[in-house]
Amino acid sequence: MVHDFGFIWYIALTDGIVSSILLAAACWLINNNLRYYQPGKGSYINLLMWCLSLAGICTAGCRWIIPYLSISTVYMHFLSQSLTIRFFTDFLAIGWMAMISMLWYSQQDHKQTEKRKSEAEKLARDAELYNLRQQLQPHFLFNSLNSINALIGFKPNEARKMIHQLSDFLRGTLKKDDQLLVPLNDELQHLNLYLDIEKVRFGHRLDTEISCDKHCGEGLLPSMLLQPIVENAIKFGLYDTTEKVTVSIRGEIEGNNLVIMVQNPYDPQTSRPKGTGFGLRGVQRRLYLLFARNDLMETHQNDNIFTTIIKIPQV
Amino acid sequence: MKRALVIDDEPLARMVVLEYLQAFSDQIEVMQECNDGFEGLKAIHQHQPDLIFLDVQMPKINGFEMLELVENQPSVIFTTAFDEYAIKAFEAHAIDYLLKPFSKDRFNKAVEKYLAQLPAAKQNKQTEELLEAVSSSPAQHERIVVKTGTKVKIIPVSDVIYLQADDDYVSVFTQEGSYLKNKTMNFFEQTLDPRYFVRVHRSYMVAIQQITRIDPYEKDSHLAILKSGAKIPVSKTGYVKLKQVLGI
Numbered sequence: 219m220v221h222d223f224g225f226i227w228y229i230a231l232t233d234g235i236v237s238s239i240l241l242a243a244a245c246w247l248i249n250n251n252l253r254y255y256q257p258g259k260g261s262y263i264n265l266l267m268w269c270l271s272l273a274g275i276c277t278a279g280c281r282w283i284i285p286y287l288s289i290s291t292v293y294m295h296f297l298s299q300s301l302t303i304r305f306f307t308d309f310l311a312i313g314w315m316a317m318i319s320m321l322w323y324s325q326q327d328h329k330q331t332e333k334r335k336s337e338a339e340k341l342a343r344d345a346e347l348y349n350l351r352q353q354l355q356p357h358f359l360f361n362s363l364n365s366i367n368a369l370i371g372f373k374p375n376e377a378r379k380m381i382h383q384l385s386d387f388l389r390g391t392l393k394k395d396d397q398l399l400v401p402l403n404d405e406l407q408h409l410n411l412y413l414d415i416e417k418v419r420f421g422h423r424l425d426t427e428i429s430c431d432k433h434c435g436e437g438l439l440p441s442m443l444l445q446p447i448v449e450n451a452i453k454f455g456l457y458d459t460t461e462k463v464t465v466s467i468r469g470e471i472e473g474n475n476l477v478i479m480v481q482n483p484y485d486p487q488t489s490r491p492k493g494t495g496f497g498l499r500g501v502q503r504r505l506y507l508l509f510a511r512n513d514l515m516e517t518h519q520n521d522n523i524f525t526t527i528i529k530i531p532q533v
Numbered sequence: 534m535k536r537a538l539v540i541d542d543e544p545l546a547r548m549v550v551l552e553y554l555q556a557f558s559d560q561i562e563v564m565q566e567c568n569d570g571f572e573g574l575k576a577i578h579q580h581q582p583d584l585i586f587l588d589v590q591m592p593k594i595n596g597f598e599m600l601e602l603v604e605n606q607p608s609v610i611f612t613t614a615f616d617e618y619a620i621k622a623f624e625a626h627a628i629d630y631l632l633k634p635f636s637k638d639r640f641n642k643a644v645e646k647y648l649a650q651l652p653a654a655k656q657n658k659q660t661e662e663l664l665e666a667v668s669s670s671p672a673q674h675e676r677i678v679v680k681t682g683t684k685v686k687i688i689p690v691s692d693v694i695y696l697q698a699d700d701d702y703v704s705v706f707t708q709e710g711s712y713l714k715n716k717t718m719n720f721f722e723q724t725l726d727p728r729y730f731v732r733v734h735r736s737y738m739v740a741i742q743q744i745t746r747i748d749p750y751e752k753d754s755h756l757a758i759l760k761s762g763a764k765i766p767v768s769k770t771g772y773v774k775l776k777q778v779l780g781i
Contacts, residue, residue, distance in 0.1 A: 356614070356615040357590070357614055357615045357616075359615075360614035360615050360632070360633050360634065361543065361546070361614040361633060363633070363634045364543075364545070364546055364549065364614060364633035364634040365543065365545040365546070366634075367549055367633075367634040368545035368546065368548045368549040368552070369545065371548075371549075371552055372548075372552075418545070419543050419545065420542075420543065421544070422544060456542075456592060457590070457591075457592045457593070458592065458593065459592060459593070460568070460569045460571060460592045460593055485593075487687065487689075
């Protein structure tokens with residue numbers, strides 16, 4: 219174009235190359251800037267200022283750099299005459315670039331947020347499914363049904379009794395709202411249903427001792443908190459040893475706390491070295507969420523006895 | 534007459550099997566009922582049964598771990614209530630299994646299939662493949678079950694110092710002594726956690742936490758000195774692997 223105005227090719231090319239490089243640098247700068255910083259609704263004016271000043275810098279660049287490369291008075295005159303138009307062309311180009319990159323990056327951003335959101339939803343769904351499955355306890359359920367299947371043949375009355383126990387237990391599990399605080403007595407009643415079923419399955423090996431006086435029976439605890447602890451105790455007790463197993467549950471009021479201790483035998487030789495299972499971690503997490511304290515559950519292992527102690531502050 | 538054992542830790546579950554088996558009383562005789570894998574091992578040794586009904590989840594050692602310790606494997610019909618991993622393994626190896634609670638019809642089918650049986654050799658091969666598959670399950674990574682004489686020993690993997698190939702067996706060395714396991718070195722290389730165990734030599738695998746230092750030995754080879762004082766040869770490729778794991 220500059221050539222058309224009657225300048226020699228050398229001057230035209232230098233002009234063209236220098237202004238293009240400057241413009242490209244400005245565009246790159248604004249594009250990069252927008253990649254990491256998306257202007258909020260109110261700060262578009264800032265962006266405008268940016269574009270203006272970049273256009274200014276480009277034009278000024280042309281004004282100062284080109285004379286170094288080619289000196290011709292006619293051309294200098296032409297250059298200073300065309301500065302305004304150069305400025306506006308630069309401004310338009312940079313503004314255009316800014317707009318495109320803004321749209322592009324905000325769309326990218328949007329896509330990523332969507333992706334993160336769907337991932338988070340998937341995680342939540344998985345956790346919920348896991349919880350549901352835990353509540354159903356398929357292993358416990360199918361084995362109990364198998365025991366009923368056996369009893370039907372020769373002890374139909376006991377089979378019937380076990381069906382009732384199992385139904386009551388499942389109904390109780392479904393009804394429970396785990397946000398609620400319930401008296402220990404209620405919780406023990408529900409637990410007893412579970413223990414009775416386990417005793418039908420493992421009658422020859424499983425014994426339970428529950429001690430809790432009238433006073434501590436009225437102590438409040440989050441519902442279904444004791445269940446995973448006792449399940450854990452029974453699982454460890456029954457699958458870690460081959461002898462008779464006594465699981466004991468003791469409740470006490472100590473000062474302002476309801477203290478519950480669950481004990482089961484275990485074998486330190488064959489136990490998984492990890493110690494606390496997933497069930498117990500869940501209990502600890504719940505206690506933390508409810509009372510914002512991490513010291514409410516402890517476990518001890520000695521003399522082949524595994525002890526879990528939980529404290530529930532009473533209000 | 535076929536000789537059978539019923540191995541399950543729940544008495545009522547055994548009773549179902551016994552009840553259903555009465556229909557086959559002219560073909561199958563139940564020699565004994567067993568409460569757990571240890572009793573099962575003893576009874577298998579004593580009665581040399583043709584068929585066992587085996588529960589998977591049992592105290593101390595599960596059904597698979599028990600089978601690993603049996604030398605002449607009988608035919609097995611597995612019974613389990615719920616064990617995703619085991620069920621996948623059964624299906625992959627076309628082995629018959631009963632999901633508790635199972636119906637009489639389903640049970641009869643399994644037994645008839647056994648009676649109309651494939652050659653014993655083929656069955657054994659299937660069972661072996663199944664055990665191989667099961668022992669690479671995450672639950673089995675934490676311990677090694679071995680037999681010493683008539684006793685069963687459960688070794689937590691954290692107690693293992695090193696492993697040494699020994700003909701068709703592998704010797705598992707712990708503080709208390711060494712135990713033979715009828716598995717190959719390749720098997721252990723696949724199942725043990727590669728962050729803690731490195732195969733430093735064709736015939737050796739070492740728990741890296743046990744290594745105190747590594748000395749140059751002959752041309753291209755090294756010696757790993759363990760806390761217990763044992764000296765383990767390290768081959769050229771073993772040294773490369775070791776350096777990778779230790780990050781040096």
